[in-house]
Amino acid sequence: MSTYLRCNDVKSNYYDEKEVTLRGWIHRIRKQKEITFVLLRDDRGGVIQFTIPTKKAIDLTIESCIQISGNVKKDARAPEGGYEIRGKDLKIFGTAPADYPIGEYQSQDLLLDYRHLAVRTRRMSTIAKIRASILKFSRQWFIENDWLEINAPVIVKDAVEGGSSLFEIKYFDRIAFLSQSAQLYLEAMVFALGPVWSITESFRAERSRTVRHLAEFTHLEAEAPWMYQEELMKVQENLVSFIIQNTLTNNSPDFEFLNRNVKELSSISPPFERMSYGKAVDILRSRDFTVLCGDGAHRKIEWGDDLNIESERELTKDCVKPLFVYEFPIDTKPFYVREDPTKSEISLSTDLLAPRGFGEISSGSERESDVESIEKRIEKQSLDPKAYGWYLDLRRYGSVPHSGFGLGMDRLVRWILGMEDIKDVVLFPRTMSRVTP
Structure with a gap:
């Protein structure tokens, strides 16, 4: 692959009046009688x-793939940074039909239908x-903190989070x-x-149409021996803070292009707020927060109810930093979550909720x-003990106290x-409803 310059490389005084060659696709095009203006x-x-003489641009269309050579010219009137190229030589690698299906303003459904182009x-x-x-x-945080990355299979025989949300193959x-x-x-x-x-x-084969659920998602997960609940929360808050601060620095122009106000993000640092599940329920009850019953009626939230999207939004709508909610009822958690030996029916678990109503991005616990x-617990949750024989061996042969968490990367990016x-x-x-493209 030959080396060539990119658009942002040449936007400097160093390249002013110098001849350069760039490759790319036609983003916008405006043809006049003598001169054609193109955004590459x-x-x-x-x-x-x-710019290029129109007689050389007859075959150019939106999304045509080209190579352009010419002299860089500093010009305050030029869009996209005050520099433009006075084109001389043009090479076309691939011409696009004139009926390119994506225009400047399109519906979300069309953009999803044509995601391969969008x-x-x-x-x-x-x-x-x-x-x-x-x-x-x-990845950098885990490398710097001496965690080892492994690869796990995606074809499995048994459930982790419950059989009702499994895709069978x-x-x-x-x-x-x-x-x-x-x-x-x-x-x-x-x-x-x-x-x-x-x-x-x-x-997850969950029949959910919410703004934060996907059937396939990118999952960052971590486990460590001799790690307990407090350290588990510290690992997550350090990781998330590291990711945010480095990404803000590395991608500052990208956040500006998206008009993302990063003022609150720039203040994200440990420690994050912590709140017990019991206190969270008390707060929601004080605000007359209700949950939907099986018969379609509503009632006030009670101890023992799991937190849903609406309750998480209510708890974090005024927060500027993430919030840990811990000590959920053991019956709301999977079979592998450890019960607090000092508090009956309480799990040693944590959910990390993003601020401003973005909801849960991570869930973790001490493992039983x-x-x-x-x-x-397997029997109580009506699971087949034989299916978890290999997993139970981990406890039979030198069991160790350990903890772990799973962070939804798509939810993190969304926030x-x-x-x-x-x-x-x-x-x-x-x-x-969508499995293509």
Whole structure:
């Protein structure tokens, strides 16, 4: 692959009056009688204007792939940074039909139908760059703190979060499922490698149409031996703060392009606020917060109800920093969550809620290390103990106190970008109604 300049590279006094060659796609085009004005978009979303005699631009259309050579000229009137290129030589790699389906203003449904083309828009490419930085700095934090990254399978035999949300697949002559979480495999690895983590695609067959649910999502998960609830929260708040501050620095122009006010984000640092589940319920009851019953009626929230989207929004609507809610009722949590030995029916669990109503982005807990306790929980949740034989072996052979969490990266990106719908921050979202492109 030959080296060539990108649009933003040449926007400096150093290149003024120098001849350069750039490659990219036609973002906008305006043809006049003698001169044609073109906005060129490169493969990182940078844009610069070039001019070329109209007689050389007859075949140019929106999204045609080209190479342009010419002299850089500093001109305050030029859009996109005050520099333009006076084009001389033009090479066309691929001409696009004139009926390009995506115009300047389109519906969200059309943009999803043509997502394979919509990812070329400056908005989507900017989101993709910020998302890439978030993933990069996630990995960097774990590397710098001596956690080891592992790869877990996404084809599994059993549930982690409950059988009702599993995607079933045919696996040769057997039935298997798409993984809901890498957690159980991460737990196996703490015995061999200590603190471990992964970024994996997870799948939930939840019939949900909310602005924060996807059928396939990017899942960052981590497990560590001899880690307890307080340290578990510290790891998450340090990780999230590190990701945010480094991404703000690295992608400042991208946030500006998206008109994202980062004032509150720039103040995100440990420690995050902490609130017990009991206090959260008391606050919601004091505000006459209600939950929907099975018969369609509403009643005030009570101790034992899980927090839903609306309750999380109510708790965090005035927060400027993330909020940990801890000590949920044990019956609201999966079989592997440890019960507090000093408080009956209370779990040693935490949910991390993003501020301003963005809701849960992470959930974690101390893991139950006693094999008999896990067996009782598996039975109580009507799961098949035989299906978890290998997992129970982890407790039979040298069980260790340990904790872990799962962070929804798409939800994290949604909050950092301040966007309403999670589909806007995923390149190719998968929902109940959408499995293409």
